[in-house]
Amino acid sequence: MxxxxxxxxxxxxxxxxxxxxxxxxxxxxxxxxxxxxxxxxxxxxMKLPCYQNNTPLDPSFDDDLKDVHLVYDYDATDSNGRPEKWRYEIWFFSENKIVYAIHGGPMAGRINYQTVAYQCVRPGEIWQINWLEETGTVVSIVYDIVNKTVNGLLCFSKGHWENSEAAHGDKRNPDDFARWRNLAKQGIQTDRFVLVERAHILKSFKGQGDLEPIEPDAITF
Structure with missing residues (x-):
């Protein structure tokens, strides 16, 4: 007893x-x-994963980010160290969701949408966007409106980085979504590939472009 x-x-x-x-x-x-x-x-x-954003959403979100669509190229290198471009695109869908697609680099062929937390650094100039992937990868990007750059910190989980082809697909496909979730179960929290990179924005416009919209309450984990 x-x-x-x-x-x-x-x-x-x-x-x-x-x-x-x-x-x-x-x-x-x-x-x-x-x-x-x-x-x-x-x-x-608390039910995890869970977001806690202690920074209120700045009113400039409506002008700076809402419905904005970016296409940008990261300055990267291939497996042999040769310079190459990794093309990404992102659509700031709502005040807590993004939609994105990857067209270059090892993750090319990945179409996804995520729950995010926004922070305004300077209205009209700089925003930080943070999120957790279902693969266990953590992403934080800084969108510099004035200088037309995206600076990224990508902390890839072991499963995501070492099985890049398994991370391809579209979350709307249940089989892809289930496979991505399983990638998060590989390794431990410190088994990560930490990538820091900068991209130059090629296009900036309003609207979905070639990306598909999602439901406002779409499940992302």
């Missing part, structure tokens, strides 16, 4: 220990967050 229950909470992590004796405990960790109601604090479990 359990004689004691200990709960420790730190940095949104809840450690619950059921102790039979002073040196015999069974512990588990869950993710939690605090909510306040009538001046009382409550703990609720």
């Amino acid at each position: 359990y004689t004691n229950v200990l709960i420790f909470i730190s940095n949104n992590l809840q450690l619950v220990c059921l102790c039979i004796s002073s040196n015999n405990c069974y512990c588990s960790i869950t993710t939690t967050f605090f909510v306040s109601k009538n001046n009382k604090s409550y703990i609720q479990k």
